Amino acid sequence: MQQHDRLVQGQAMVRLLFAQLLISLGRLRQEYSTSGQQEYDHYVKQCLNYLHENYDQEIHVQDVAGIVNLHPGYLQRIFKNHTGETLMQYLTRLRMDKASMLLHTDIPVADIADYVGIGSRQYFHALFKKHTGFTPVHYRKARFTRINNL
Known part of the structure; x- marks a missing residue:
């Protein structure tokens, strides 16, 4: 009987140790995924800061990847996972x-294209229409028409 009791106690000890091991692994996994997420957040925040400070310049994914010291493909992947957009989609929307906002002023449309980092006026018109449904000129006219009707 003593041998049977020791066997049962040994099995209980093994189960207890196994349960502790599983709990420890779960905690480590959670800590790892949280710290990895924070690291990703750091890279994405760096990218966002760079984009907001330099949107008026010519920017390529490789430029931003160089700023944060990541491979361009890897940066694209974590950026899209965090924002739902690629870097270039985010930059274009920005x-x-x-x-x-600038079309609410008297600044000429051609200058606005330069101010937002798009060198080609035709490309600017096409992008703006794609994003708003209006050409820049129609957008401005519609805004001024709304203001005058108020």
Whole structure:
């Protein structure tokens, strides 16, 4: 009987140790995924800061990847996972948002294209229409028409 009791106690000890091992592995995995997420957040924040500070310049994925010291493909992957957009989609949306704000002023449309980092006026018009449904000129006219009707 003593041998049977020791066997049962040994099995209980093995189960207890196994359960502790599983709990420890679960905690380590959670810590790893959290720290990895924080690291990704850091890279994405660096990218966002760079884009917001330099949107008016010519920017390529390779440029941003060099700033954060990551491979361009890897940066694209973590950026899209965090923002839902590629770097270039985000940059284009940022530029179009800035252009929309500038169209509320008297700044010539050609200058606005340069101010938001798009060298080609035709390309700027095409991008703006794609994002807003209006050409920059129609967007500005619609805004002024709305203001005058108020």
